[in-house]
Amino acid sequence: MAVYQATASAPVNIACIKYWGKRDTKLILPTNSSLSVTLDQDHLRSTTTSRADASFEKDRLWLNGTEEEIKEGGRMATCIAELKTLRKEVEAKDAHAPKLSTFHVHISSFNNFPTAAGLASSASGFAALVASLAQLYALPVTPSALSRIARQGSGSACRSLFGGFVAWEMGVKADGSDSFAVEVAPQSHWPEMHALICVVSDDKKGTSSTAGMQRTVQTSELLQHRIKHVVPARMDAIKKAITAKDFDTFATITMQDSNQFHAVALDTDPPIFYMNDVSRSIIALIVELNRASVAAGKGIKAAYTYDAGPNAVIYALQHNLREIVNLTMTYFPQSQAFNDPFSLYAKGQGVPGELPLPEGFNPAVAKKFEQGAVKNLIHTRVGDGPRALDAEESLLGSDGFPKKS
Amino acid sequence: MAVYQATASAPVNIACIKYWGKRDTKLILPTNSSLSVTLDQDHLRSTTTSRADASFEKDRLWLNGTEEEIKEGGRMATCIAELKTLRKEVEAKDAHAPKLSTFHVHISSFNNFPTAAGLASSASGFAALVASLAQLYALPVTPSALSRIARQGSGSACRSLFGGFVAWEMGVKADGSDSFAVEVAPQSHWPEMHALICVVSDDKKGTSSTAGMQRTVQTSELLQHRIKHVVPARMDAIKKAITAKDFDTFATITMQDSNQFHAVALDTDPPIFYMNDVSRSIIALIVELNRASVAAGKGIKAAYTYDAGPNAVIYALQHNLREIVNLTMTYFPQSQAFNDPFSLYAKGQGVPGELPLPEGFNPAVAKKFEQGAVKNLIHTRVGDGPRALDAEESLLGSDGFPKKS
Numbered sequence: 059m060a061v062y063q064a065t066a067s068a069p070v071n072i073a074c075i076k077y078w079g080k081r082d083t084k085l086i087l088p089t090n091s092s093l094s095v096t097l098d099q100d101h102l103r104s105t106t107t108s109r110a111d112a113s114f115e116k117d118r119l120w121l122n123g124t125e126e127e128i129k130e131g132g133r134m135a136t137c138i139a140e141l142k143t144l145r146k147e148v149e150a151k152d153a154h155a156p157k158l159s160t161f162h163v164h165i166s167s168f169n170n171f172p173t174a175a176g177l178a179s180s181a182s183g184f185a186a187l188v189a190s191l192a193q194l195y196a197l198p199v200t201p202s203a204l205s206r207i208a209r210q211g212s213g214s215a216c217r218s219l220f221g222g223f224v225a226w227e228m229g230v231k232a233d234g235s236d237s238f239a240v241e242v243a244p245q246s247h248w249p250e251m252h253a254l255i256c257v258v259s260d261d262k263k264g265t266s267s268t269a270g271m272q273r274t275v276q277t278s279e280l281l282q283h284r285i286k287h288v289v290p291a292r293m294d295a296i297k298k299a300i301t302a303k304d305f306d307t308f309a310t311i312t313m314q315d316s317n318q319f320h321a322v323a324l325d326t327d328p329p330i331f332y333m334n335d336v337s338r339s340i341i342a343l344i345v346e347l348n349r350a351s352v353a354a355g356k357g358i359k360a361a362y363t364y365d366a367g368p369n370a371v372i373y374a375l376q377h378n379l380r381e382i383v384n385l386t387m388t389y390f391p392q393s394q395a396f397n398d399p400f401s402l403y404a405k406g407q408g409v410p411g412e413l414p415l416p417e418g419f420n421p422a423v424a425k426k427f428e429q430g431a432v433k434n435l436i437h438t439r440v441g442d443g444p445r446a447l448d449a450e451e452s453l454l455g456s457d458g459f460p461k462k463s
Numbered sequence: 464m465a466v467y468q469a470t471a472s473a474p475v476n477i478a479c480i481k482y483w484g485k486r487d488t489k490l491i492l493p494t495n496s497s498l499s500v501t502l503d504q505d506h507l508r509s510t511t512t513s514r515a516d517a518s519f520e521k522d523r524l525w526l527n528g529t530e531e532e533i534k535e536g537g538r539m540a541t542c543i544a545e546l547k548t549l550r551k552e553v554e555a556k557d558a559h560a561p562k563l564s565t566f567h568v569h570i571s572s573f574n575n576f577p578t579a580a581g582l583a584s585s586a587s588g589f590a591a592l593v594a595s596l597a598q599l600y601a602l603p604v605t606p607s608a609l610s611r612i613a614r615q616g617s618g619s620a621c622r623s624l625f626g627g628f629v630a631w632e633m634g635v636k637a638d639g640s641d642s643f644a645v646e647v648a649p650q651s652h653w654p655e656m657h658a659l660i661c662v663v664s665d666d667k668k669g670t671s672s673t674a675g676m677q678r679t680v681q682t683s684e685l686l687q688h689r690i691k692h693v694v695p696a697r698m699d700a701i702k703k704a705i706t707a708k709d710f711d712t713f714a715t716i717t718m719q720d721s722n723q724f725h726a727v728a729l730d731t732d733p734p735i736f737y738m739n740d741v742s743r744s745i746i747a748l749i750v751e752l753n754r755a756s757v758a759a760g761k762g763i764k765a766a767y768t769y770d771a772g773p774n775a776v777i778y779a780l781q782h783n784l785r786e787i788v789n790l791t792m793t794y795f796p797q798s799q800a801f802n803d804p805f806s807l808y809a810k811g812q813g814v815p816g817e818l819p820l821p822e823g824f825n826p827a828v829a830k831k832f833e834q835g836a837v838k839n840l841i842h843t844r845v846g847d848g849p850r851a852l853d854a855e856e857s858l859l860g861s862d863g864f865p866k867k868s
Contacts, residue, residue: 279688279689279692279693279723280685280688280689280693280723280726280727280730282688283684283685283687283688283692284684284685287684287688288684288685310732313732313733314730314732317729317730317731317732317734318684318685318729318730320729321685321726321727321729321730322685322726324722324723324725324726324729325685325719325722325723325726326722327715327718327719327722328718328746328750329722329746329750331743331746334740334743335739335740338736338739341733341734341736345733345734
């Protein structure tokens, strides 16, 4: 008997223009457009295997080896149903196509980064799910069409259907048909765009982004101004900056928009805080790094951005990463050696955290923290979109259940 | 020979609707109206003695015993010059009035709270200066007229010319003649309004409010929305709440406006942070206190507000203070016993920090901090406006120089 199975991986994306607020919570239609950089799957990825089989008794899903309930009418069920509907269209047009839409599916998904890293896995996870099912069903659709489906799983997942620099255009229609992701520029346009993720320790359980953004929509008067007047101009400006590979403008807008997202979170009633004192200190370091660099005529070197948590993502061009890693490790000593995928500290290049700080840098802008304040540093870069993987990378065994690891 | 001397004290005020942004930095004209509660001088005050004498060679000022330069064209010089001009008018109308306007002055000022407490002393300081000179010069002017002068020393000082609940109406004229403070309600209208000041320890030197607010005016797009659309409605609503002694509305607006002030500070480029993790935890405690209280049908019990620093001021009605002090001391243990001016913990009332938390309160909303995170707690209440003090309270000796303490 034929095995109908496909495996795909999908990347994480980190927004420069932030998505915060839904105008339709069921369809996940946003109150403003957003823009992100897709990060390299060589470092961070979700991988998903989907199989359809006539013998399966219901749709089932395993996440990192543990079964998760697929709630009726829930986001997962919606995504699967949408993809089955598209499969039906394929079958209607081609009488020879196997009737996979009538089979239940088993889905196994795995994130290669620990949940404890504090990185949102819902974007890469839903993107990998949609990509693997689209592959299984041999759907003749564009990544934008798939992004419209992934969006209904988790809003920002729609941006993980593309590599490079990706816009999620909010759209205006009530049915969400014009709310999807598009490529602004591919990975190859600006491969020097690197990112350093600072995983920040936090005592507190933050407000979930789903709950938080709706409270902001309901209570923040500033959000309305952001939506109507600020974001549209920033979307235009940052797209131009990406096209022109203008890092200064890209960085300035990215930092401003991170700040404004956290500002509207704070303007919420009761207020929402995602950044903590460690996050604030990382901002102070980057602000000072840029100040000293601009004063020396060298322009902006780094852009911080924060999602709904205390972790910093620092965007910078590759040639500045060595200095930025050194700066970060000087103030946030690590318990283990820096994982150095780009060989920043190859022989003779010194030890990160022990090199001199940049010329003109005022070391008093932050205090040196204890080991553990920043738990981990991850160096990555702009990456490609979802990948179709070989059968040997399958996460499901021949019995249709997750392989034991 | 006659001694021409007067001593006055003036109160601290803490805004509920925040002043943040100048439309004229020389005249200190604000971009929005603001509203504050004047705190009791029995607890926190600035005291100033001014003397005019023909023998003095120049205007001189001592602050807490140390001489400060009166810079030509500076804010202090402007206030003194304005008051001398008003004195000239008095002398022009009354030929018998001594020509004090032609004499130099010696001024000695003292704050009864340490600078280390992190409480802004410029408001009470300039208010006491203006009040003492107005008394010395026997000026036939209203507190609002004096507030227009104090405003030019330090914007928020204008609100310390009144007791009770005070609005600073921003005005529209370019010369600032319509930008002054007015009484919304006297102390006697709502004497149950109490305040608990939590003095929070901070490693970092914050951005000065003078520099910070101008950076916000220049770079925050959200500030413009706040100025034009949010503050006018809040000013109306909070005045009505004060008139009606509606604590729920007063507290809701006070917390929202504190949050929004810090939101526009964060929307500034580079961003400004005044609150730290301790400040955030105090907010979490008050939010939970109110949530549990509202759930029990008892309404809002407390309102936090933060100025340009990490200290919290918690407004609450007198009968709720005992519970709030206990809550605060439970999470922020103190090195010394609670200074209890209103005998909240008279015999049999327990020990603050050791009583049970309120019914239904979720203790997990914040962690318990180490001693020192909140350095000091000050319990005070709504108070009166500037006081004329007796000659025996003079801070200047018979030689016209500060008394040695």
